[in-house]
Amino acid sequence: xxxxxxxxxxxxxxxxxxxxxxxxxxxxxxxxxxxxxxxxxxxxxxxxxxxxxxxxxxxxxxxxxxxxxxxxxxxxxxxxxxxxxxxxxxxxxxxxxxxxxxxxxxxxxxxxxxxxxxxxxxxxxxxxxxxxxxxxxxxxxxxxxxxxxxxxxxxxxxxxxxxxxxxxxxxxxxxxxxxxxxxxxxxxxxxxxxxxxxxxxxxxxxxxxxxxxxxxxxxxxxxxxxxxxxxxxxxxxxxxxxxxxxxxxxxxxxxxxxxxxxxxxxxxxxxxxxxxxxxxxxxxxxxxxxxxxxx
Numbered sequence: 235x236x237x238x239x240x241x242x243x244x245x246x247x248x249x250x251x252x253x254x255x256x257x258x259x260x261x262x263x264x265x266x267x268x269x270x271x272x273x274x275x276x277x278x279x280x281x282x283x284x285x286x287x288x289x290x291x292x293x294x295x296x297x298x299x300x301x302x303x304x305x306x307x308x309x310x311x312x313x314x315x316x317x318x319x320x321x322x323x324x325x326x327x328x329x330x331x332x333x334x335x336x337x338x339x340x341x342x343x344x345x346x347x348x349x350x351x352x353x354x355x356x357x358x359x360x361x362x363x364x365x366x367x368x369x370x371x372x373x374x375x376x377x378x379x380x381x382x383x384x385x386x387x388x389x390x391x392x393x394x395x396x397x398x399x400x401x402x403x404x405x406x407x408x409x410x411x412x413x414x415x416x417x418x419x420x421x422x423x424x425x426x427x428x429x430x431x432x433x434x435x436x437x438x439x440x441x442x443x444x445x446x447x448x449x450x451x452x453x454x455x456x457x458x459x460x461x462x463x464x465x466x467x468x469x470x471x472x473x474x475x476x477x478x479x480x481x482x483x484x485x486x487x488x489x490x491x492x493x494x495x496x497x498x499x500x501x502x503x504x505x506x507x508x509x510x511x512x513x514x515x516x517x518x519x520x521x522x523x524x525x526x527x528x529x
Contacts, residue, residue: 237289239282244368247361250278252285254293259373266528267369268386268409269362269400271393273512274351281390284517291521292529351392352419352443356450358396362387363404384408384528388520389415390512391480402452402463409468409528411520413512414480418453420444422484453488465495470523472516474508499527 238256242249253259268288272281370380386409389397394415401410402417416422427434448454455463471489473482482504494500503519 237286242369242372244365244372247365249365250282250285252289254289262374262378262381264381264383266384266386266524267366267382268388268524268528269365271358271362271387271389271396273389273391273393273414284512287517288521288524291518292525351395352447354392355395355399355419356446358393359399359403362396362400362407366404366406386410386524386528389413391415391510394480395419398452399450401467401469402455403450405463408466409524411470411472411523413472413516413520414474414477414510416480416485417451417488418484419447419451420454421487422480425481425484462493462495464492464498466497467494468499468523468527469494469501470520471500471502472512472519473502473504474510474513475504475506476508477510479510 237252237254240251240253240256242251259265270281270285270288272278366385370382373382374380385406387397387400387407388411389395390413392415394412395417397410397412397415398417400407401412423439424434426432427438432438469492471485473480473485475482489502492500501523503516505513505515
């Protein structure tokens, strides 16, 4: 049986919802909702095969102590800000270049503007939280408690960055799968600045942005000694050992020290010989992690 896809618009956000059967919502089965976020330059259409693969690979699983015959795994899927059908400024998605005269050199790469990298990361994380607020009312418009029993988020590259931020700032997200993403924005942006001969001062990394990063970025929060938002959460980290765009070294220090507590689960897989890509093996491992720990 192939997966089904429905479309909703919530607060102006268009989402695709994939499921194993079109009757699951009406049947009010216990459901796990996973958000799947695409990467930079990507779109919801490009990760459509991954969403369908996850549905296919997790069919027939029972969830924990619940007695169920069918679990509905919904993956709300939307274009990230300034991507796909929401694209308004293509240049805003570009990064720095060693050639400062190049048309692809983006002076605003680290600035707090709605079209640049960190603004898109945090904006997408907030979009996920907003959808968690209102998706149950759209799916179950009645007087009964909704049957969504768990929320999760997975993302690739830019979507992986947003996954880390969502995991950090929304207590309702209990499972996160960042794929070739980074939880340490300051370290990642410093690496890119070094690669492109950019001095991280002034317009390239203003104090106001540094202050924001220190408030919402996963690595900054843990370093500041605040309460650990990852305790009890299930996290699968998937990275490529040969990734030069989001190098594993930028994430390794934080991920190695990350404590999810006795009630949580942390698994890290760094794929040898793999660059900045989401491979079939990563998708398979993601599906297995969801099936084994969420369903």
